Amino acid sequence: MKKLQKADYIKMYSFMLKIRRFEERAAQLYGMGKIGGFCHLYIGQEAVVVGILMTIDKNDSVVTTYRDHGHMIARGLDPKRIMAELTGREDGYSAGKGGSMHMFSKENNFYGGHGIVGAQVPIGTGIAFTHKYNGEKNICRTYIGDGAMNNGQVFEAFNLAALWKLPVLYIIENNKYGMGTSVDRAAAGLDLYKRGEAFGIPGEKVDGMNVFSVIEAADKAGKYVREGNGPYIIEVQTYRYRGHSMSDPAKYRTKEELDNYKQTDPIEIVKAEILKKKIATNDEIEKINKDTLEEIKNAAEFATNSPFPKDSELYTDVYL
Amino acid sequence: MSTEILMPALSPTMTEGNLSKWLIKKGDTVKAGDLIAEIETDKATMEVEAVDEGVVLDLLFKEGEVNIPVNKAIAIIGDPNEKVEVKKEVPIEKVIEEKKIEKNIETKIENKKADIIDTPSPKIEEDRNLSSEEITMRQALRDTMAEEMRKDNKVFILGEEVAEYQGAYKVTQGLLQEFGKERVLDTPISEHGFTGLAVGAAFKGLRPILEFMTFNFSMQAIDQIINSAAKTLYMSGGQINCPIVFRGPNGAAAQVAAQHSQDFSSWYSQVPGLKVIAPSTPYNAKGLLRSAISDPNPVIFLENEILYGLKGPVNNDINFSIPIGKANIEKEGKDLTIVTYSIMLQKSKEAALRLKEEYNLDAEIIDLQTLRPLDTETILNSVKKTNRLITVEESWPFGSVGSEIANIVQRDAFDYLDSPVIKVNSADVPMPYALSLEKLYLPQVDDIINAAKKVSYIK
Numbered sequence: 001m002k003k004l005q006k007a008d009y010i011k012m013y014s015f016m017l018k019i020r021r022f023e024e025r026a027a028q029l030y031g032m033g034k035i036g037g038f039c040h041l042y043i044g045q046e047a048v049v050v051g052i053l054m055t056i057d058k059n060d061s062v063v064t065t066y067r068d069h070g071h072m073i074a075r076g077l078d079p080k081r082i083m084a085e086l087t088g089r090e091d092g093y094s095a096g097k098g099g100s101m102h103m104f105s106k107e108n109n110f111y112g113g114h115g116i117v118g119a120q121v122p123i124g125t126g127i128a129f130t131h132k133y134n135g136e137k138n139i140c141r142t143y144i145g146d147g148a149m150n151n152g153q154v155f156e157a158f159n160l161a162a163l164w165k166l167p168v169l170y171i172i173e174n175n176k177y178g179m180g181t182s183v184d185r186a187a188a189g190l191d192l193y194k195r196g197e198a199f200g201i202p203g204e205k206v207d208g209m210n211v212f213s214v215i216e217a218a219d220k221a222g223k224y225v226r227e228g229n230g231p232y233i234i235e236v237q238t239y240r241y242r243g244h245s246m247s248d249p250a251k252y253r254t255k256e257e258l259d260n261y262k263q264t265d266p267i268e269i270v271k272a273e274i275l276k277k278k279i280a281t282n283d284e285i286e287k288i289n290k291d292t293l294e295e296i297k298n299a300a301e302f303a304t305n306s307p308f309p310k311d312s313e314l315y316t317d318v319y320l
Numbered sequence: 321m322s323t324e325i326l327m328p329a330l331s332p333t334m335t336e337g338n339l340s341k342w343l344i345k346k347g348d349t350v351k352a353g354d355l356i357a358e359i360e361t362d363k364a365t366m367e368v369e370a371v372d373e374g375v376v377l378d379l380l381f382k383e384g385e386v387n388i389p390v391n392k393a394i395a396i397i398g399d400p401n402e403k404v405e406v407k408k409e410v411p412i413e414k415v416i417e418e419k420k421i422e423k424n425i426e427t428k429i430e431n432k433k434a435d436i437i438d439t440p441s442p443k444i445e446e447d448r449n450l451s452s453e454e455i456t457m458r459q460a461l462r463d464t465m466a467e468e469m470r471k472d473n474k475v476f477i478l479g480e481e482v483a484e485y486q487g488a489y490k491v492t493q494g495l496l497q498e499f500g501k502e503r504v505l506d507t508p509i510s511e512h513g514f515t516g517l518a519v520g521a522a523f524k525g526l527r528p529i530l531e532f533m534t535f536n537f538s539m540q541a542i543d544q545i546i547n548s549a550a551k552t553l554y555m556s557g558g559q560i561n562c563p564i565v566f567r568g569p570n571g572a573a574a575q576v577a578a579q580h581s582q583d584f585s586s587w588y589s590q591v592p593g594l595k596v597i598a599p600s601t602p603y604n605a606k607g608l609l610r611s612a613i614s615d616p617n618p619v620i621f622l623e624n625e626i627l628y629g630l631k632g633p634v635n636n637d638i639n640f641s642i643p644i645g646k647a648n649i650e651k652e653g654k655d656l657t658i659v660t661y662s663i664m665l666q667k668s669k670e671a672a673l674r675l676k677e678e679y680n681l682d683a684e685i686i687d688l689q690t691l692r693p694l695d696t697e698t699i700l701n702s703v704k705k706t707n708r709l710i711t712v713e714e715s716w717p718f719g720s721v722g723s724e725i726a727n728i729v730q731r732d733a734f735d736y737l738d739s740p741v742i743k744v745n746s747a748d749v750p751m752p753y754a755l756s757l758e759k760l761y762l763p764q765v766d767d768i769i770n771a772a773k774k775v776s777y778i779k
Contacts, residue, residue, distance in 0.1 A: 024369060025371055030329065031328020031330065033390065094559075097557050098557065102556070111560065116543060122513050122520060125517050126521040133502070156514070157517065159508060160517055243366075249330075293352060318553070319593070320616040
């Protein structure tokens with residue numbers, strides 16, 4: 001397993017906290033009508049993307065679903081510009097034309113942000129194809145929600161990736177619900193990580209509430225893929241505290257279930273580890289908390305003060 | 321500093337909410353993420369979390385109070401040692417002022433198109449580099465792909481049977497032998513998957529040529545073509561383009577019936593972000609395919625199976641290209657305009673010969689070559705000269721390319737028209753199998769002649 005330095009612990013804690021504070025603020029702005037449309041929050045799932053982040057090379061590519069705010073923050077992108085995209089302003093990553101679900105940063109090898117369930121899976125496979133075609137040692141991390149695991153194109157992509165030995169790491173974020181339908185009401189066979197077996201793609205299941213488990217699995221899987229062995233599947237067991245989107249009250253699950261997961265809150269786990277290992281004091285943690293809150297507050301302010309796109313922008317970026 | 325907690329909008333349509341339950345009371349200390357209240361909306365009851373931190377200084381509504389407007393303050397948190405000023409009324413901010421949207425959007429789009437097109441379509445009869453040898457459309461397409469693959473290592477081809485089988489219609493013959501299996505890839509019968517893969521490769525900087533064995537099968541992949549390939553440049557604020565060519569035979573072949581005979585020209589032409597090309601001769605197939613492969617945008621390249629064997633001279637200069645967005649005036653005339661594309665060019669030419677012989681009508685024929693962006697200028701100039709227009713195409717009549725042309729012409733050249741525009745299309749039914757019915761389904765030379773007579777008021 002990857003050896004973690006003291007700075008890594010602080011990095012993990014800071015990123016996870018930043019994602020959570022960002023999402024809470026996004027929810028508030030949504031409530032104030034500053035963010036429109038659909039808005040899918042990542043609260044509860046922070047350990048997944050941050051765990052993967054700890055094993056990533058900056059030239060690796062990433063592609064994900066519409067629940068993408070946390071993924072962008074973990075990619076090191078500026079929360080101000082992410083929030084400005086959510087508010088549909090010209091400083092947003094997509095200049096206000098994409099919104100919450102469709103955000104990209106080519107210079108950071110972040111290829112979206114896709115609004116169609118499952119569509120990012122062949123796309124990520126194609127990005128991996130390009131890495132191989134160009135003779136690069138990089139891999140493409142392709143995130144998949146549990147809901148997409150019953151979508152045909154995912155299996156078509158698995159087949160192609162295995163057939164052509166493409167450097168793609170598939171990460172299934174199993175947060176237990178595809179919108180309001182629980183996995184056991186949608187998937188025949190609950191071991192989603194086994195769904196590559198028929199194609200010869202190895203898979204494993206990981207506790208996604210614990211960032212250390214995620215790192216261990218991602219490190220191993222990443223090496224396997226990078227060495228040219230073809231694709232690999234990690235199924236990360238996680239949980240979203242919020243509903244599917246902002247307007248979902250999540251009545252299809254019990255309060256006890258949610259509370260249970262909150263007992264193993266991913267951020268608290270890292271915090272406890274930091275204190276136990278005496279990597280930082282309570283005061284130092286409090287300072288991170290305060291700074292993070294401040295940073296996100298500023299992001300919200302930036303995002304609500306950034307101008308709306310100019311009317312003339314309606315007709316740009318249709319063709320290059 | 322105190323902060324107001326506002327009645328949140330919990331759905332895109334919510335305007336007011338009911339306060340079902342407070343989960344905090346005055347004097348409580350709340351932290352970001354703590355649950356503070358249950359709000360009932362028009363759709364559901366939802367819990368609301370605190371985003372800011374502080375002590376609850378006041379709850380401005382009681383449990384059970386209803387119809388509280390969105391964005392009205394419902395509680396105040398802050399430092400208890402500071403004096404609090406409660407605002408009486410928090411106006412609901414109108415995020416976006418209603419904007420007057422300019423009515424004439426279509427004109428704007430056409431202005432934009434003018435930026436894309438700069439040079440006219442070259443004329444075969446004036447081409448000094450024309451080959452003495454005639455080659456088939458199939459060879460013209462193959463040669464152009466090979467030429468572009470030699471120039472740019474990023475160009476590769478994938479599709480069903482394109483490599484070892486040498487192409488279901490032999491359009492990729494010899495490419496595997498020259499470029500190897502890394503650049504000429506046989507795919508499984510898996511359009512949705514390999515189209516998404518090719519789109520991802522294009523996002524990442526390769527220049528795929530994707531062959532659909534026929535465009536009928538592109539329906540399996542249409543989500544990736546429209547939602548991913550066509551829209552991502554826009555959705556990414558101009559960051560991620562998709563330089564890909566989707567090509568293959570489109571429309572009817574011979575008695576392959578309903579599921580293998582559809583014409584998709586108007587389907588794809590409707591989509592902003594796509595360019596759509598439909599060649600009609602080996603000459604323009606070569607020039608247009610080169611432009612398509614070089615283009616930084618996704619291009620739908622609609623070939624025709626029956627035309628694959630059509631022979632003609634070509635320009636063999638490896639840099640010869642025909643600009644996207646320019647129609648070709650195939651034949652000049654003064655009495656009426658026939659606008660057509662793809663295989664219907666041949667039938668339109670036959671019809672024009674007979675119109676001259678039998679009715680002394682001199683038809684001008686415009687071969688669109690590109691369907692999107694449409695060369696409206698060439699069409700309008702012709703109509704202004706001939707004052708009569710028919711459109712001839714293989715697609716179904718409802719919302720066809722001809723429908724759009726009729727719309728543009730009535731809008732921009734109404735006063736020039738001496739008769740209503742008439743469209744010639746396939747029958748508005750699925751393609752039948754029987755040879756006799758297939759012939760009835762497709763536009764025939766007689767149909768074109770009848771339409772020409774009608775716009776010319778000849779009985």
